[in-house]
Amino acid sequence: MNPRFPARSALFAVALLAFAGCRSLGPLGVGAECWSLDGRALVSPPPAADTAARLAADLTEAERAHAARPDDRDAAIWHARRLGYLGRYRDAVAVLTEALARHPGDPFLLRHRGHRWLTLREFARARADLLAAAVACRTTPDVTEPDGQPTPGRPPHSSLHYNVHYHLGLACFLLGDWDAAERAWLCCLAVVDDDESRVAVTHWLWCARMRAGDQAGAFAVVAPIHAGMDVVENVAYQNLCLLYRGDRSRADLAPRAGSSGSALAFGLAHHALATGDRVRARGELQALVASPGWSAFGVIAAEAELARWRD
Numbered sequence: 001m002n003p004r005f006p007a008r009s010a011l012f013a014v015a016l017l018a019f020a021g022c023r024s025l026g027p028l029g030v031g032a033e034c035w036s037l038d039g040r041a042l043v044s045p046p047p048a049a050d051t052a053a054r055l056a057a058d059l060t061e062a063e064r065a066h067a068a069r070p071d072d073r074d075a076a077i078w079h080a081r082r083l084g085y086l087g088r089y090r091d092a093v094a095v096l097t098e099a100l101a102r103h104p105g106d107p108f109l110l111r112h113r114g115h116r117w118l119t120l121r122e123f124a125r126a127r128a129d130l131l132a133a134a135v136a137c138r139t140t141p142d143v144t145e146p147d148g149q150p151t152p153g154r155p156p157h158s159s160l161h162y163n164v165h166y167h168l169g170l171a172c173f174l175l176g177d178w179d180a181a182e183r184a185w186l187c188c189l190a191v192v193d194d195d196e197s198r199v200a201v202t203h204w205l206w207c208a209r210m211r212a213g214d215q216a217g218a219f220a221v222v223a224p225i226h227a228g229m230d231v232v233e234n235v236a237y238q239n240l241c242l243l244y245r246g247d248r249s250r251a252d253l254a255p256r257a258g259s260s261g262s263a264l265a266f267g268l269a270h271h272a273l274a275t276g277d278r279v280r281a282r283g284e285l286q287a288l289v290a291s292p293g294w295s296a297f298g299v300i301a302a303e304a305e306l307a308r309w310r311d
Contacts, residue, residue, distance in 0.1 A: 033089050034120040037303040038310075042294045044087025058082050066095070073103050077112055081148045087295070089119050107136035111164045118167060119295050121303070123174045130168035134187070137161050142191060151233050157194040162201075165191070169204055170297060174304045178212040189221075195229040199238040203267060206244050210274040218244070236260045240267035262288065262298030269302065282309065 028034070032041040047055050059082040066072070066079040076099035080092040096113040103109060110133035117126035142161040150156065158166075169184035185205040192198045202221055209218035225241040236256055240263075242248040250271075256264050269284035288302040 033087065034122075036289075036294065037121055037307040038289070044089070044295070045292065047086060055082070055086055059086060071102055073099060073106060073109060077108060078148075080112055080116070084116060084119075085148065089116050089295070092116050093120070105132065105136055107133040107140050107164060108160060110136070111160065111167065114171065115163075115167050118170060118174070118297070118300065121300065123171055123304075127168065127171035127175065130164055130171055133164045134168055134184075137164055154196075154232055157196050159191060161191045162188055162197055166201055166204075169201075169208070170301075173204065173208060174301060176304075176308060178208045181208040182212065195231050195238075196234050199225060199229065199231055199241055200234050203237040203240050203244075203263075206241065207267075207270055207274070234260075236264035236267070240264065240271070243267075243271060259293065259296040259298070262291070262293055262296035264298075265291075266298035266301050270305070273305070282306075 029041050029043075031043045033044055034042050036042055046052065059079075062075070062079045062082040066075040069075045076095055080095040080099075083089075083092040083095065093113055093116050096109050096116070100106065100109050100113070110129045114126045114129035114133060117123070117129060137160065140160065142159045144156050144159050145163060147156045165184045165188035169181045169188060172178075172180035172184055182205065185201050185208060188201045189198070189205065192201060202225055205221045206218045209215075209221065222241045222244045225238065225245065227238075227242060227247070229238060231238045239248055239253050243250065243253065250268060253264060253268065255261060265284065265288045269281050269288060272278075272284060273281035285302045285305050288299055289306060291299065293299060
């Protein structure tokens with residue numbers, strides 16, 4: 001047990017966050033998707049004006065394709081993904097749940113529903129889906145997954161197995177189960193074959209090992225990360241890994257917008273927590289939770305840390 005963190009049973013921490021992720025605080029208001037871990041009803045913001053029409057048209061096309069091919073797993077996945085891009089996460093879960101009734105145990109469907117359970121702060125449900133997906137992956141060949149919102153000039157890089165273990169690690173980390181998170185992210189790292197994916201999972205693996213008190217293991221995992229890697233999308237994760245190595249300072253890491261900015265902000269707050277600066281960590285976590293963009297993993301992770309603090 002790392003003495004920097006409150007002494008509590010790991011099982012109790014898991015139970016606390018499982019309860020927080022699955023509790024009912026009464027009916028949600030019109031337009032709200034879920035409750036935050038501190039009891040706020042979360043409403044998806046409208047899409048940006050320059051993308052709203054395109055996202056709506058993409059959803060309409062996906063709905064038509066799924067209606068025409070109701071037994072097509074991929075049509076269901078794209079329907080759910082297009083709903084998610086518009087912030088309609090509960091509708092996305094409903095589409096995936098109906099598809100799983102037609103394709104029980106399908107790892108692709110379980111992986112996407114597990115991701116959406118994380119967005120909705122239903123961590124125990126996310127872990128259950130992603131554990132089932134991980135078992136199914138043992139007999140399902142790995143394939144590269146298409147990007148729904150690709151970066152121009154960058155080919156898709158994440159795969160089914162990578163995404164299953166990456167999101168499973170997140171579910172375990174959010175529940176406070178550092179050892180299970182480490183195991184999932186080691187499985188994730190084992191299937192990585194590109195730098196974009198490597199820096200992302202390396203950041204989270206460092207976090208899990210630090211929380212488990214394994215400082216030597218945490219340094220070992222970031223040792224191969226360097227500034228010359230082929231990273232365009234996950235620069236925030238790369239820079240955090242360089243911070244953990246001692247090759248960057250906090251002053252070197254400029255704030256960023258969107259989910260990448262949330263990832264960087266959580267990484268900095270967690271770094272403060274993991275290295276003993278609890279006052280700074282608390283303030284930065286509170287600022288991140290109060291920021292817009294509640295669906296980003298960085299914001300969700302900040303909520304989970306503060307929920308543990310309230311114990």
